[in-house]
Amino acid sequence: MSRCSVVTRRGAVVAGALAGALILGVCGSVPASEDVVVGAPRVTMDGQALDVTWDEITNAPLTVSAVGSDLLVVRGIDGMERGEVQDMGTLLVKKYRRLLRVRPEHLVLNKAEKTGGSWYVSYRQTFRGIAVYDSSLGFSIDPEGRVRSLGAILYPDARAPAVSRLDRDQALKIARAKLRETGESDHEVSAESVAIYPERRAGAVEYHRAYIFNFFDRKDTHPGSVANGRAVFVDGRTGRILKTKPLFKPLGCCLPPDWKPEEPKH
Numbered sequence: 001m002s003r004c005s006v007v008t009r010r011g012a013v014v015a016g017a018l019a020g021a022l023i024l025g026v027c028g029s030v031p032a033s034e035d036v037v038v039g040a041p042r043v044t045m046d047g048q049a050l051d052v053t054w055d056e057i058t059n060a061p062l063t064v065s066a067v068g069s070d071l072l073v074v075r076g077i078d079g080m081e082r083g084e085v086q087d088m089g090t091l092l093v094k095k096y097r098r099l100l101r102v103r104p105e106h107l108v109l110n111k112a113e114k115t116g117g118s119w120y121v122s123y124r125q126t127f128r129g130i131a132v133y134d135s136s137l138g139f140s141i142d143p144e145g146r147v148r149s150l151g152a153i154l155y156p157d158a159r160a161p162a163v164s165r166l167d168r169d170q171a172l173k174i175a176r177a178k179l180r181e182t183g184e185s186d187h188e189v190s191a192e193s194v195a196i197y198p199e200r201r202a203g204a205v206e207y208h209r210a211y212i213f214n215f216f217d218r219k220d221t222h223p224g225s226v227a228n229g230r231a232v233f234v235d236g237r238t239g240r241i242l243k244t245k246p247l248f249k250p251l252g253c254c255l256p257p258d259w260k261p262e263e264p265k266h
Helices: 019-023 082-095 168-181
Strands: 003-007 013-017 042-045 048-054 061-066 072-075 107-115 118-127 136-141 149-153 187-201 204-217 227-235 241-248
Touching (some): 072 082, 082 136, 187 227, 204 241
Antiparallel strands (some): 003 013, 042 048, 061 149, 118 136, 187 204, 227 241
16 A cells, blocks of 8 residues: 655654545545445545444444554654644545545634643534534544544534524524523523534434523522533524523532532531
């Protein structure tokens, strides 16, 4: 199997099966590619065998692992900075684009952290600049610079109306009405966003441009409280409540320095 190298802007080298030909076109012509058989537990792309698990509804890969090789090998990983590491996602998606069925420009960095010599990198999918709710693509780069596998929740067919029929205030009014039904009318908005919400039902996915409001109880100051909020998703076209979910405080986020649990009463 032919191998090539790609030099990044700071001198790090990415090595992979036909990496240059697949990504930057510097290693000559690419041989005829095998068709990717959706749902097959093992597929072959340009001579490389891959073990794949699939989302039965979207037909998108959930996990991809190279058999007897690596998805990418990054040389000079020790000296790379966060900005350079995040570019590895672009290389990875370009190389396996026929399998992942998303474009690199549709992914936005979520996190890049280094722990114990390994980098952990994750992205969110976007559509027309709007985040696709609950989407992700992540992988790790070990201290030797190897990317052995990736995990993803992707929506290759994501789409939604360019604009909402409801404005923000109308959607908020609908969300507050929902809180009155759940007895949480005293909650206040702490954060809000617009996202593409993929609704799974009847073996298919419907995509909605949704307003998402995060509400928290401003009166709830008890340090031991864990769940004191709710997220409400409102369809920007119909006003239908797409989803609600409880919100939890991050562990230890609100404990005062001198707080101690109460002694049990006998």
